[in-house]
Amino acid sequence: MNPDAEPLDAEVLMEFSERIAALPPAEAGWVGRLFDECLRARLHEAELLAATADESDEEQGLPAEHGALSEDLAQVALDTAEWLKTLWQVGYMGAGSFPSAPRSAFPTVELEDVLMSSLFARIRQGKRPLPFPPPTRNGSPWHELLEGESEAYVVDAEIVADADGKALVATIDACSDWRVVEELQPGSAYLLQHQGKGPLFRLHLAAGGATLRREPPRWSRVIALVERGGFRSFVLHWGPDDGREQTIPLRAATWERAESAAEYWIAARHPEMYGQIRFERRE
Incomplete structure (x- = not known):
């Protein structure tokens, strides 16, 4: 031998x-x-x-599971995979550094991209990424505007009109993807939506500056608690106002998780209505 x-x-x-x-x-x-x-x-x-x-x-006084992958490291690996998948499928990385679809090659991800990514931070907090790019504020995804408390944000805004003076789009804090849905008051108040998806926002222009506030929900839908054989589950009653209705099962064990699951389903299937629906609970 x-x-x-x-x-x-x-x-x-x-x-x-x-x-x-x-x-x-x-x-x-x-x-x-x-x-x-x-x-x-x-x-x-x-x-x-x-x-x-x-x-x-x-x-050496090390724990028995020293050689195994810890739960924290495993979660980091899963979160990183979710982050990279979202970058590829949805295509938002902030600051417009990710190539637009169709994408043929994954860009180089630097350490700074990881440290500065609000999307990665969001996933690490246990929140699901949106299935569409959110508005950006000075180059960074602005999730708080969509999901936080409805408050007036002071912004730097400009309305772009066509040759006839009709307001078409708006640039807000360096994001030029805002569409004008309605001109509420000529020259001073506009109803906006980002890329035709998500909540509606009211932009108010004044001499001292501009403010942006999310509009309250326009529609309501029912989330119902269903009990069968001792098991509890939740469903979303979804459908147009003409009476036709779908029953969407929600993977949730609590009312709060059911509403979160319903919001994500709407964001994925009907992004133009996301953030514009109020949920009613029915037991």
Whole structure:
């Protein structure tokens, strides 16, 4: 035996297994038994090495699960995967640095992108990413505007009109993706929506500056508690106002989670209505 020979890796061992199966029956029998014995020896060696590592950890005062991936690290890995998937599918990274669809190559993600990403911070807080890009404020995703308390934000705003003076779009804090839904008061008040998705906002222009406030919900839908056989579940009653209705099951155990699940379903299926619906609870 050559003590300096490198141990065979798993792929080479599997190739040996295939070659043994191709041997004549008289040879395959004893070679196969010898190969099985080698595999048992390799497995026993791995068990001994693992036990030795555990003893070394105990001597150093390390926890028994030191060699395993901790729950925190596992969650970071899952959150990172969710972040990268959202960057690819939805395509927002802030500051317009992500290529627009169709995307053929993933861009380089630097350490600064990770540290400065409000989307990644949002996912790390346990919140689901929106299925569409939110408004940005000076280059950073502005989730608070969509989901926070309805308050008036002081903004830097400009209305862009066509040749006939009709207001078309607005630029707010360097984000030019705002559409004018309605001109409420010529030159001073406008109803806006970002890219035709999400809540409606009222923009008020005055001599001292501009303010932006989210409008209250325009419609209401029912979330119902259903009990069958001792099990509780929640459903969203969804449909147009003409009486046709769908019953959407919600994966939730509480009213709060049910409303959150309903909001996400609306954001994914009817983004133009997201943030414009008030939920009524029915037991």
